Amino acid sequence: MLTVLLHLRVFRRLSHLASLFVGFVTSGIALGQMETMRFELGRRLTRFERVWEAADNHGRAACVDTMDGAVRSFFGLQLDTAAQLLDRATQNVLGDAISASPYWLASNRYSIDFETTWVDAQGGAIRFRLRQIGSPQPSNELPSDRNGTLKLAILNGNHPINSMDWKDVIPLSNTEAKENVAKGNGDSQGSESPQETWYTWELPNLPPGDYQVSAICQSGDVESDLIAESISASSNLESRMQKVQSWYEENRRTKGNTLVSTAKWLARELRQGLKGEPTEIDIPWNAWLTDFEALRDQQGDYLKSIAHDSKRSFWLQLNSGEKSQIVRLRFPLNAPPKLPVLFAFHGAGGSENMFFEAYGAGRLIDLANQRGWLVVSPRQSLSGLGMDIEAMLNELEAWFPIDRERVMLVGHSMGAAQAVNQVSIHPNSVQAVAALGGGGMPRSSLKTNPVPFFVAAGDRDFGRPRAKSLADSLRSLNCPVEYRDYANVEHMVIVQAALNDVFAFLDDVAKDQKDPPAGGN
Numbered sequence: 001m002l003t004v005l006l007h008l009r010v011f012r013r014l015s016h017l018a019s020l021f022v023g024f025v026t027s028g029i030a031l032g033q034m035e036t037m038r039f040e041l042g043r044r045l046t047r048f049e050r051v052w053e054a055a056d057n058h059g060r061a062a063c064v065d066t067m068d069g070a071v072r073s074f075f076g077l078q079l080d081t082a083a084q085l086l087d088r089a090t091q092n093v094l095g096d097a098i099s100a101s102p103y104w105l106a107s108n109r110y111s112i113d114f115e116t117t118w119v120d121a122q123g124g125a126i127r128f129r130l131r132q133i134g135s136p137q138p139s140n141e142l143p144s145d146r147n148g149t150l151k152l153a154i155l156n157g158n159h160p161i162n163s164m165d166w167k168d169v170i171p172l173s174n175t176e177a178k179e180n181v182a183k184g185n186g187d188s189q190g191s192e193s194p195q196e197t198w199y200t201w202e203l204p205n206l207p208p209g210d211y212q213v214s215a216i217c218q219s220g221d222v223e224s225d226l227i228a229e230s231i232s233a234s235s236n237l238e239s240r241m242q243k244v245q246s247w248y249e250e251n252r253r254t255k256g257n258t259l260v261s262t263a264k265w266l267a268r269e270l271r272q273g274l275k276g277e278p279t280e281i282d283i284p285w286n287a288w289l290t291d292f293e294a295l296r297d298q299q300g301d302y303l304k305s306i307a308h309d310s311k312r313s314f315w316l317q318l319n320s321g322e323k324s325q326i327v328r329l330r331f332p333l334n335a336p337p338k339l340p341v342l343f344a345f346h347g348a349g350g351s352e353n354m355f356f357e358a359y360g361a362g363r364l365i366d367l368a369n370q371r372g373w374l375v376v377s378p379r380q381s382l383s384g385l386g387m388d389i390e391a392m393l394n395e396l397e398a399w400f401p402i403d404r405e406r407v408m409l410v411g412h413s414m415g416a417a418q419a420v421n422q423v424s425i426h427p428n429s430v431q432a433v434a435a436l437g438g439g440g441m442p443r444s445s446l447k448t449n450p451v452p453f454f455v456a457a458g459d460r461d462f463g464r465p466r467a468k469s470l471a472d473s474l475r476s477l478n479c480p481v482e483y484r485d486y487a488n489v490e491h492m493v494i495v496q497a498a499l500n501d502v503f504a505f506l507d508d509v510a511k512d513q514k515d516p517p518a519g520g521n
Helices: 014-026 031-054 057-062 064-075 079-094 102-107 237-251 258-274 285-298 300-306 354-370 389-397 414-425 464-476 494-514
Strands: 110-114 118-120 124-132 149-156 159-167 198-203 209-219 222-228 231-234 314-319 324-330 339-345 374-378 402-412 432-436 453-458 481-486
Touching: 031 057, 031 079, 031 222, 031 354, 031 494, 057 064, 057 079, 064 079, 079 102, 102 209, 102 222, 110 209, 118 124, 118 237, 209 285, 231 285, 237 258, 237 285, 258 285, 258 300, 258 314, 285 300, 314 389, 324 354, 324 389, 339 354, 339 389, 339 414, 354 374, 354 402, 354 494, 374 389, 389 402, 402 414, 402 494, 414 432, 414 464, 432 464, 432 494, 453 464, 453 494, 464 481, 481 494
Parallel strands: 110 222, 118 231, 339 374, 339 402, 402 432, 432 453, 453 481
Antiparallel strands: 110 124, 124 198, 149 159, 149 209, 209 222, 209 231, 314 324, 324 374
């Protein structure tokens, strides 16, 4: 669930990205705050992308200027403003009924922040607070009528299994630092600001699992779905985590293959999760703990078993002995005997979670799943990847039935440049490439081994010049190129806007290569 999702202008120079990172530090944004903002921005982008997908052309056009402003705010390190503009963009898409309600926008400035998102399944109290994006608004702009309510619910699927009604929370605006703990209906017993007031929620015994939390704020006919972190519940949490710690201390210096590397990576993440460290997405802590234990105890059988689980995604730290690479995988529901592979490269400022959580609200994963494709999303840094696609394929093939004849690449922004780089290095290993909202420098290797490309940008996309330059360069190398511009689309929405056409292109390439024209070789 990312994540900083408003991507940086990676096309210019890596030094620009480095200076931006330094800017976060020098502007006083600590790493913990950065992860918190990545989460807030990512969830807001996901919400925006969902309503954009359901909107008509009028609603989509109405949000372009606001999304452009959100991008500029992000580049200016005005992260709170970027978050508020993402909410405003969502409001623009939803239309007049929502736009006429100041309550909707005011209440959506708040989110539910749990002190820890990982608890023992035996139940007990969990502490939370209201977190507000930006500085508090004047009290007369906040929803203050006595009919305003907030209802929190833990969801098992779409079914609430525990809920709490909490009246009149949003209007709290005082700034004393004294902690206030409220139980039951959450009535205020002090005079603290929402950022400083902690409340407790008595939880029942929960079956071990990872749960979404619904936070519905309502006044009259206007309903707001506030951002709330997920909650994980694990049985015998303390004793199991002691074993994780012991295993990690014994094995942290061990050099090993993908099995050992993945187990060590999970152990490190679990230890941080138990401390309540901020994360960029909702982490399924209970599933990760179960994954670690299975990997520790079952070794290679575990990796082979996950290929049959299409209900969720998995993280691996691939390791060839010399190099390593963190990837997030999603296996298809109806897997063919050999799995076609779709590599998804995220843009700068993002992570391997972007195509799962943010871009198109994860719709690329659904479209690939329908076709029986394995999605592999590598994490890349400013310096690139730890392993190239050929090394990743070699390692994946050791555990899963990979179809080396069906390898496709899709990338956004910096990820588009990465896709161009990878196919230039390994033109014989790639069937087709989709480059969105960006470009790259294709090499002469593609002239000898031309690979079909789909290149696209929005008409308000700052990556458009690079995308058009890429298309021209590819044509000079005799690569088949399909280029498209999308009206009323800026840099972030281009992935969502182009996805249907991307998959139609990939389907056509597969069909053409499987069924060559009569007389062909």
